[in-house]
Amino acid sequence: MNPLPAAAPVIIIGGGLAGLSVAAALGGPALILEQRPQAGMGATAENAGMVRRLGEDPYERALALRTHTRLCALEAAGHSALSWRTGALLGLCHEPEHLHDGVAHLRAAGVVITHLRGADLAARAPLLRGSPLAEGWWLPEERVASASALIDLQLAAARAAGATLRTGLTVRGLDVAAGRVAGVWVDAPGGPQRVAAGAVVLAAGAWCAGLAARAGLHRHLIPVRRSLLLSAGGPPPPAAHPWVWIDDLGLYARPEGEGWLLSGCDERVDWPAGPESAGEATIMAQALTADKARAWMPALGALSWRTGWSGLRTFAPDRRPMLGPDPALPGLHWCAGLGGFGVSCGLAAGEAVAAWLRGDSVPWLDLAGVRPDRRTPRRWPLRPTGELWTARLSDGRALPPA
Numbered sequence: 001m002n003p004l005p006a007a008a009p010v011i012i013i014g015g016g017l018a019g020l021s022v023a024a025a026l027g028g029p030a031l032i033l034e035q036r037p038q039a040g041m042g043a044t045a046e047n048a049g050m051v052r053r054l055g056e057d058p059y060e061r062a063l064a065l066r067t068h069t070r071l072c073a074l075e076a077a078g079h080s081a082l083s084w085r086t087g088a089l090l091g092l093c094h095e096p097e098h099l100h101d102g103v104a105h106l107r108a109a110g111v112v113i114t115h116l117r118g119a120d121l122a123a124r125a126p127l128l129r130g131s132p133l134a135e136g137w138w139l140p141e142e143r144v145a146s147a148s149a150l151i152d153l154q155l156a157a158a159r160a161a162g163a164t165l166r167t168g169l170t171v172r173g174l175d176v177a178a179g180r181v182a183g184v185w186v187d188a189p190g191g192p193q194r195v196a197a198g199a200v201v202l203a204a205g206a207w208c209a210g211l212a213a214r215a216g217l218h219r220h221l222i223p224v225r226r227s228l229l230l231s232a233g234g235p236p237p238p239a240a241h242p243w244v245w246i247d248d249l250g251l252y253a254r255p256e257g258e259g260w261l262l263s264g265c266d267e268r269v270d271w272p273a274g275p276e277s278a279g280e281a282t283i284m285a286q287a288l289t290a291d292k293a294r295a296w297m298p299a300l301g302a303l304s305w306r307t308g309w310s311g312l313r314t315f316a317p318d319r320r321p322m323l324g325p326d327p328a329l330p331g332l333h334w335c336a337g338l339g340g341f342g343v344s345c346g347l348a349a350g351e352a353v354a355a356w357l358r359g360d361s362v363p364w365l366d367l368a369g370v371r372p373d374r375r376t377p378r379r380w381p382l383r384p385t386g387e388l389w390t391a392r393l394s395d396g397r398a399l400p401p402a
């Protein structure tokens with residue numbers, strides 16, 4: 001193995017969608033350090049791939065709008081395996097006003113959104129045949145993306161710009177000297193090794209809060225486990241079918257191969273004990289998903305599962321990304337807190353973080369809303385069953401266990 005360099009202009013901790021998107025957008029030399037054997041094995045490998053612009057948060061929507069535009073341009077330039085148009089139906093079963101502000105925001109930005117009721121819902125999304133769902137938003141331009149193809153694209157762009165990815169190397173801590181981040185400590189084969197850096201980007205997903213805490217910096221970023229299930233048997237999906245998300249209930253489904261990929265949108269705070277973040281889909285999560293689908297997507301019939309897994313979505317308490325320079329620790333930059341929207345927002349998040357690192361302005365995103373030292377609530381709503389109306393306030397174990 002090549003020895004680690006003694007110094008790098010920029011060190012990026014984490015080779016997921018966040019870290020590689022920063023590296024690709026930086027357009028210059030950087031050292032990306034990833035603890036797993038290859039890039040993209042964390043949350044980036046565990047997601048459902050839906051590119052969703054109609055989110056609850058305006059900053060998330062700004063990032064998703066920009067990422068969507070990039071994905072469309074990439075498809076037009078021949079990258080057809082990166083993302084593809086499916087359309088999306090965002091249903092609302094109990095809270096019809098939910099997402100209205102987001103709809104207004106997106107319409108003002110030129111996104112086509114139609115309000116649907118009754119039989120029009122199943123006409124757009126046949127899996128809703130027989131569903132009691134009364135209304136929803138139809139977005140014909142929404143997409144699905146392949147996170148692994150995005151990783152390949154971003155890694156190639158980063159390498160072309162002079163970045164280096166080193167895998168199988170765990171960053172043990174930030175090196176803080178004279179009140180600023182001066183590099184990192186790496187668990188190298190011969191023992192701990194210091195690598196000096198002009199700037200360090202924390203893009204370590206569920207592990208970010210722990211790394212910062214070891215440097216005495218407490219930023220609330222909470223890993224929340226969610227399950228996904230792939231159906232076996234049952235009616236195969238039609239050739240083209242939109243993804244469907246009943247948002248206030250917390251249930252989504254989209255075609256995946258011969259079956260359907262579903263989630264009952266379970267949430268459980270879960271701090272990673274080691275480098276692995278993927279877990280099982282528990283019996284409870286399986287039952288939650290099957291019960292909701294039976295009631296709201298009866299056309300799927302009696303569901304059985306081919307496989308299932310769970311992964312870590314990492315949120316700030318306001319469920320808004322944590323991006324940009326950290327005023328409390330000069331030299332440290334964040335690209336984190338991408339929660340359940342990192343595929344939808346990752347390319348733009350990387351672009352913004354890289355621009356702020358270079359000292360450039362970002363006219364399409366207000367740093368004040370995403371900066372790492374913004375005030376966030378100490379208690380925040382966790383949605384254990386995915387339903388908005390049974391959210392409970394969590395004091396979050398908002399800091400990682402000591």
Ligand SMILES: Cc1cc2nc3c(=O)[nH]c(=O)nc-3n(C[C@H](O)[C@H](O)[C@H](O)COP(=O)(O)OP(=O)(O)OC[C@H]3O[C@@H](n4cnc5c(N)ncnc54)[C@H](O)[C@@H]3O)c2cc1C
Nearest residue numbers: 014016017018035042043044048050171205311342343344
């Ligand atoms: C079940 C599930 C469903 C989802 N569905 C969607 C969806 O449909 N649409 C959507 O937009 N988003 C979705 N997401 C969210 C999306 O996957 C994430 O927001 C995104 O992948 C986050 O990327 P990341 O790079 O921040 O984190 P990660 O992919 O976790 O990358 C962080 C990397 O840092 C590395 N690392 C950590 N600590 C260290 C260290 N000390 N030293 C070296 N390396 C380190 C890790 O090994 C990891 O590779 C979903 C997520 C999950 C879990």
